[in-house]
Every structure is written in structure tokens, then in C-alpha cells.
Amino acid sequence: MSIKSKQAVAHPNIALAKYWGKQSFGHNLPAVPSLSVTLAGMQTSTRVTFDTGLDKDELSLNGAPSGEVELGRVTNLLDRVRARAGFQDRARVESSNDFPTASGLASSASAFAALAVAACAAAELDASAEELSDLARKTSVSAARSLLGGFAELRAGREGDETLAAQQVAAPTHWDIAIVVAVTREGPKDVGSSDGMKHTMVTSPYSAAWVAAAPKMFELVRAGVLARDLTKLGPAVEQSALAMHAGAIAADPGIVYWTGATVEAILAVRKNRALGLEGYLTIDAGPHVKVLTRGSDAEAVAAAMEKVPGVLRTIIARPGLGARVVS
Numbered sequence: 001m002s003i004k005s006k007q008a009v010a011h012p013n014i015a016l017a018k019y020w021g022k023q024s025f026g027h028n029l030p031a032v033p034s035l036s037v038t039l040a041g042m043q044t045s046t047r048v049t050f051d052t053g054l055d056k057d058e059l060s061l062n063g064a065p066s067g068e069v070e071l072g073r074v075t076n077l078l079d080r081v082r083a084r085a086g087f088q089d090r091a092r093v094e095s096s097n098d099f100p101t102a103s104g105l106a107s108s109a110s111a112f113a114a115l116a117v118a119a120c121a122a123a124e125l126d127a128s129a130e131e132l133s134d135l136a137r138k139t140s141v142s143a144a145r146s147l148l149g150g151f152a153e154l155r156a157g158r159e160g161d162e163t164l165a166a167q168q169v170a171a172p173t174h175w176d177i178a179i180v181v182a183v184t185r186e187g188p189k190d191v192g193s194s195d196g197m198k199h200t201m202v203t204s205p206y207s208a209a210w211v212a213a214a215p216k217m218f219e220l221v222r223a224g225v226l227a228r229d230l231t232k233l234g235p236a237v238e239q240s241a242l243a244m245h246a247g248a249i250a251a252d253p254g255i256v257y258w259t260g261a262t263v264e265a266i267l268a269v270r271k272n273r274a275l276g277l278e279g280y281l282t283i284d285a286g287p288h289v290k291v292l293t294r295g296s297d298a299e300a301v302a303a304a305m306e307k308v309p310g311v312l313r314t315i316i317a318r319p320g321l322g323a324r325v326v327s
């Protein structure tokens with residue numbers, strides 16, 4: 001019997017310029033470029049053990065056996081690793097998050113980033129950061145960005161792309177910003193990102209406009225990050241999120257990720273900004289509102305968001321490291 005085992009950690013990321021929609025060609029290629037910040041303080045920890053004694057892959061999430069859908073996505077990634085390593089051993093995957101999945105922080109991004117790193121290390125593959133990012137991207141696009149620390153970008157897929165990896169734009173120490181998450185609901189979301197974006201791309205009359213407009217927003221966000229200029233990139237961050245949601249809302253039937261508290265929180269961010277507390281909102285495939293602000297303003301923004309009707313609690317997150325092997 002042969003056993004090979006490694007553990008890796010990865011952090012969630014929040015896109016400041018959103019990815020929403022896949023290309024009709026290639027494999028899991030994003031239709032638009034995106035840029036995110038990888039967050040410290042919250043992590044997924046994943047151990048992969050290739051064991052010749054197993055006859056199928058096994059997955060436990062936070063100590064409980066996973067459902068078939070999650071296991072299918074994990075096997076999909078492991079199959080690529082096995083093909084490259086030239087063996088067929090099945091694996092036991094034990095993954096846990098130290099943050100609640102209902103916090104609205106993309107747990108699939110940190111999950112597949114940690115899985116890619118742990119699986120390649122356990123298989124004794126000498127994979128570069130680019131290869132690991134591409135491997136994670138093939139299962140979940142946003143996971144490609146969690147491979148990298150700090151600020152990471154992923155360009156749109158092009159016809160003929162066999163590989164596509166995220167790149168670091170700037171290190172975590174480049175810019176002292178914070179993301180304040182205003183949690184507006186406990187419990188899982190209604191429509192997952194993969195299904196939501198597919199439905200949007202196929203049925204929304206706004207999807208072509210989104211794909212055409214997103215690159216400009218991405219460029220503004222990128223320039224603002226490089227210049228450490230919150231006032232410059234903030235409006236593009238908000239437009240990217242609101243345009244993404246406008247496309248989903250206009251789908252047939254429309255997907256509304258928001259609740260009343262989401263709208264209250266959006267209005268509060270803008271009101272606080274007018275009063276001099278500078279923050280810009282972004283929203284993922286769920287009802288929570290995330291506020292990008294200066295690191296020194298994080299506590300004040302969190303206190304202001306906690307006063308908003310329907311906001312249950314806040315989480316303050318700051319730029320963190322990329323995915324890595326821990327043992």
C-alpha cells in the first residue's frame with residue numbers, strides 16, 4: 001500500500017472587477033477580465049491523501065461527508081493531477097473553512113486553490129504558480145486568483161487558449177486597504193455563481209453589453225490599484241458589481257440576489273461617503289455588501305454598516321497571501 005499526503009491553505013478573494021460569464025469556446029474560460037484582492041484572516045485548509053487502498057475519491061467538508069456535486073468537481077480536478085502524474089490512485093480529501101460559508105466570501109475560490117496546491121504537492125508534481133492557477137481555473141475561474149496573494153488579475157479567455165492563469169498585479173503589502181463585509185443573511189444562497197452566470201449569458205438582453213463594457217471597468221480598477229488611488233478606482237468597482245447584477249436581474253427569469261437589507265446597505269455606503277467616510281461597494285452572487293475602504297477607516301466603516309437595518313454583523317478582511325503547502 002502506498003500513501004502520499006499533503007496539506008495546503010488558501011484564502012478567499014473578492015473581485016473588485018467582476019468575472020461573470022464564460023466564453024462559448026474552450027474550457028471554463030472567463031468572458032471578461034477580472035481583478036481581485038486575496039484576503040487574510042479567513043482560510044480553507046485542505047489535506048489530499050492519495051491512497052492505493054481506496055477505490056474511489058472521498059471528500060469531507062468541515063468534518064462531514066460532502067454531496068455528490070462537490071465530490072464530482074473535486075474528482076474533476078484530481079483527474080487532471082493524476083493524468084499529469086501518471087498514476088490512478090484515488091484520494092481522500094479533507095477540507096475545512098475557518099469562516100462561515102454563509103459569510104458571502106467565495107468559499108469555492110479558496111477551496112479549489114487549496115485543493116490544486118495540496119493535490120499537486122501530494123502527487124509530487126513540480127508545478128509552477130501559473131500551472132497551479134490554471135489547474136484551479138479549469139474547475140472554478142475565481143479560484144485561479146486565490147493562488148496568488150495580494151491583488152490578482154485574470155484576463156478574458158481567447159479562442160484557442162489551452163491554459164489561462166491569473167497573475168499578481170501587486171503584493172499584499174502594496175496598499176493598505178480593507179474589505180468590510182456587511183452580512184445580511186445567514187444560510188446558503190439561492191442560485192450558485194456557475195448556474196447564475198450561465199443563465200444570465202444565455203437569457204439576459206444585457207449580457208452582450210456587459211461583456212463589451214467590463215474590460216474598461218477592469219482597466220480603471222487595475223490603474224487605481226497600481227496608483228493606490230481609492231477615489232480613482234472606487235466608481236469602477238461599484239459599476240462593475242452593479243452592471244453584473246443588472247445583467248442577472250434582466251435575465252429570463254431574472255435573478256435577484258439582493259434582499260431589502262442589500263439595498264439599505266448600498267444606500268448607506270453612498271450616504272457615508274457623502275459624509276466623508278470613503279468606501280465603495282461590491283456585491284457577489286448573494287445578498288451581502290462588501291465595502292472597499294482604506295485600512296485606517298475599516299473599523300469606522302464596520303461600525304457604520306452595523307447600524308444599517310438588516311445588517312446582521314460585519315467582518316473586516318485585509319490583503320493576504322496566496323495558496324501554499326503547510327505540511
Ligand code: DP6
Binds near residue numbers: 014017020139141143
Ligand atoms: C460573482 O468562480 O464561483 O464571485 O467559474 O463557475 O466556478 P465558476 O464561478 P465562480 O464565480 C465567481 C463569480 C463572482 C465574481 C468573481 O469572483 O469574479
